Amino acid sequence: MFDQVTMTLNVDPYIRSALQEDITSEDVSTNSVMPEPQLGEVDLICKQDGIICGLQIFSRVFEMLDPTTKVELFAKDGDTVKAGDHMAKVTGDIRVLLCGERTALNYLQRMSGVATYTHQIAGMLEGTGIKLLDTRKTTPNNRIFEKYAVRVGGGNNHRYNLTDGVLLKDNHIGAAGGVKEAIARAKEYAPFVRKIEVEVETLDMVKEAVEAGADIIMLDNMDHDTMAKAMEIIDGKAEVEVSGNMTEENLAKLSGLGVDYVSSGALTHSAPIMDISLKNLHPINE
DSSP states (O other): OOOHHHIIIIIHHHHHHHHHHHOSSOOHHHHHHOOSOOEEEEEEEEOSOEEOOOHHHHHHHHHHHOTTOEEEESSOTTOEEOTTOEEEEEEEEHHHHHHHHHHHHHHHHHHHHHHHHHHHHHHHTTTSOOEEEOOSOOOTTOHHHHHHHHHHTTOBOOOSSTTTOEEEOHHHHHHHTSHHHHHHHHHHHSOTTSOEEEEEOSHHHHHHHHHHTOSEEEEESOOHHHHHHHHHHHTTSSEEEEESOOOHHHHHTSTTTTOOEEEOTHHHHSOOOOOEEEEEEEEOOO
16 A cells, blocks of 8 residues: 555656546546536446455545545455455546546556466465566556555565666676676665676676676576576575566476576566456435
8 A cells, every 4th residue: 555655746646647648628428428516326346356456546546536535445455356346336426436437447457467467476486485576567657556566466576766776687788898897887886785686698697797796696588407507606695586488387496496586577567457347337316
């Protein structure tokens, strides 16, 4: 759940932008059939089993359109829900309910989809001691929502953005002239409190990273045997993250290697949405 400061400073502007994208001047359909205020209510219905996530954002959409809107929740983020579950009731001006419906559902479906998919992958690593991480492969202007959903689903966040930490990838290494050179420059420039992570693709690069004193070494797209040899070279001198081609079969093989982290861009870029609907909209006579 987002705290009030984060909500006001960092979340609300994105929600407002999404609403403005959907309503550039007016909701013509709604204003055609509902020219005057009319109190009404609508039910939030789950249509697919999964992990619900984003109920605070769902509620906030309607509250931003009209602070008098009331959202009664029957579930909370992280709950396992089933098709047919009644998860919330929204009461307010019918025009507000209709105007906010699509934006509210877009956030809720997307975030629940990410949480559900993350939960499935995290389950494959249960008992291994390996932490599941996301990446920066997020939908533009939705990172704050998608990374929150990863946590709700049982995963962990890698760096939030480029300011968070040093991660030297192939093109950084190429620009610097090599692994040792890139790490040396990062140590000279970055604040001492920042860990330095380097992505490597070969055993020679692993050796260079260890010798240069990298804090975290990411083994990128290595097969199992190569990763095993890399772990022998690292020998506890750095934390180890593995990434690339993390299929269910490959995940099952990681437990005996001693790696610390598995990162997967698929948590956010390939998670399907969860099917959720607003149904049974009807007027209420005061």
